[in-house]
Amino acid sequence: MTQDTTGHDLAELFAAHAVRTRLADLSPGAVAAAQTFLLDTLGVAIAGSSGANVHTVLDLARQWGPGEEATAWLGGQRMSAGSAAIVNAYLIHCLEFDCVHERAVVHPMATLLSALFAWCEREAARGRPVRGDRFLAAMAVGVDTAGLLGVATDSALRFFRPATAGGFGATAAIANLAGFDIVTTRSAFGHMYGQTSGNLQAHLEGSPLLGLQIGFNARGAIAATDLAAAGMQGPLDVFTGRYGYFKLIEQDVHPERVAAVLGQEWQIEKLSHKPFPSGRLTHGVVHGLRDLMATHGFAAEAVAEVVVRAPPLVLRLVGRPDMPDPASNYAKLCLPFVAGVFLARGRCDVPDFRGEALRDADVHRYAALVRLEPDGNTDENTLDPQAVTVRLKDGQALSITLPRIYGHPAVPLTQAENEEKFLRCCRNAVPPVPPARAARVQALVAGIAGLPDVAELVAAVAGPD
Template sequence: MELSPMIARYITMTNYEDLPDEVISFTKLCILDYFGSAFAGAKKEPIQMIDELVKEMGGEEQATLVTGGKSSVMNAAFVNGAASHIVELDDIHKASIIHAATVVVPAALAMAEWKALSGKDLITAVAIGYEVCYRIGEAVTPSHYYYWHNTATCGTFGATAASAKLLGLNEEEIIHALGNAGTQAAGLWEFIEDGAMTKQLHPGKAAMNGVISTILAKKGFTGARKILEGNRGFFKAMSEKYDENKVINRLGEEFKIVENSFKIHASCRHTHHAMDLMIELVKEKQINVADVDNIIVRTYQVAINITDNVDPTTQYASKFSLQFCTALALLKGQGGLDDFNDATLWDEEIRSLMERVKVVVDPEIDAAYPEKWGAKVDVHLKNGSIITKQTDFPKGDPENPVTSDELIDKFMKLAKDLPIEQRKIFASRVLALETLDTISELFESVKTIDSLG
């Protein structure tokens, strides 16, 4: 059977009643975590530019913007997707290398608010969206990831799946929606070479394109039926090696959303393993930075491809520098949102320590990727001794989890521009989404959302 029809059948056949309690609870945490990043990102300059764009272009007031006000469903997905990615604290799935929340949740939120759907509808759509994009991401990883940003490319399918569920598309319509989603899937890594703002277009456009594909399909607009496995389709065009079976193996028998990882450091996930190890050293008081001669970070090739930057010149570039993040974590003992700023970027002590950080590929760690995003760090001291630490799973992975209380605390900190009482009410409503008759009830609890933009 062709892949798109199988995915379409899965989407139409999966309902709220099919979700295990664990999946329902976990999905709500993913949605809350999304909002923390979105609220924190709303005021960032690139997001303000995107917000200005959509407001200049205009749009029916169908869905809420985290930057304030309302606009069309497409515009809301665009703005809210971009906003949730910029502070680098959004979730991540190891096997597919996708930040699903930043593409799936904004598309689903906009659609659910527009159609006055319930919290149960939203939970179901988000779980389905994660499932679809994760499976497609796993099928093309890791070869796809060298040039293509999986969140943008594979994420487009997840946004489409969630939107299609909410709009009530039938199987034939979903096939066409997926076809048109795949032809719009894009997002190149070249922006990382000069720290361009382009990365924020990736989740925003993926969420927006998912909405566009779904609404057009509902109107009868057709798309390629074999967009994934076709001779000129997604797999052959955008990956050197792929595994179609990963799309359909145990589809409907498991929910991959519970494999999701959450971020606690405000930087690229490929830096977190080393940061965790440095912070452990600080907490254990094993080291005095003045005694450090050099640090060798041994990790997997992809981490080096994305984060080997010995001289970041912008705050955003510093989040993609394994050398900077390692030095920052050792010197500050943390790597939260407020730790990445111009002061730390040009801090002489951090810069000096960065010069002594070397990153290399470890064959064993590389072979275990992407199932394990590990690192081994050797800290060479001036007295000749070496302190070695290793991890296979950064903090926030399912194998090294954060608690629900930690995620709630993360949301409260990221949404700090909202009054404390509104944050508490908003979080409680997200965690009780299944009781909401309409998604508008969620946004009604945030009376000052306009102050974020």
């Protein structure tokens, strides 16, 4: 179905959730997950300073919105809140290293945190600092909104949900902090819908526009809440109306799924880490190769073929052919290339997807050994289970079935692994982040619930040292 015939008004449900939620409402697991993925996302953004086109985005964003409202985390330059949101969203997503809600096929934190921090900095400049406990609650609201917009649909991905659903998540989070009532929040959703953008053509071509689309929606969330706060009414039935989100952008909607869990199951607890800086849909082959090599003790040189049996989402979005000289964005979204990186180097890390590493002959030689097959799954929004079979040159065939992929809440990174990823991201930044500043960021995140002004965390992320 494409319209709500169940009696559930999604705009009303999401708005009421945004209005009422405070930190005390969150489960202990949700609070812990918020801190975990806050640190993870800030680390990924710091490493994003090494990404392609970041200085072009920075220079243009400053022209689009000069000012002193908020901070671009790349170099600490000040600009308008909307422009800072664009830069910081791009930093978070440009390495394909940010966390993901797998069932929703949404990277909620990129749009959410870039918009939320910029809005909070602007509030602090106006003498209205935002406390850390309120910030954590707003994060949970934003992830619930973005995540459940994805969970509510069974339709195949046609638009880029991290941008489209992410914009509504950021809008809900800002509405929570701004103290909006339900009507004003619904109006803000309407203004966000008018700016919603994000196509999959950028994903198909590996274009840097992919991360920019997240930034555009982050900026849109700030503008949407500003318009609503000023009293301008936006359209109200934006999700299930005749020309609403679930008619034009998504289809096959099931609003009852949202009603059943909103405020009961915190979607921030369902986020998956990205242990590798590549499309999440490429992680299964790395997980499978890692475990098979550890269990059976064979070297990469012994591999004759790698066969990955996976759901249609995997084949459609990352089953693209290897290219001899790929752009970084393309390589991160090419499963054969990512498998080739792991076989050639025994790792998948930030330096493996830039510069001369993209043209490494060994990587491409191993990538040519990878073959993808459909597994018969009919779910258009799942990445698992996956099966990886390695055929060795001596004739052995070794297989592993992965019900969940490393990084999923069922196969999570440990706290030590999360912290190691953050510190590795700091070392991969350009220039590298000094250990003292990295430790400062970690300490502020650990104590964020008692932080009187979250803008203090932005200052630590952006420097100077």
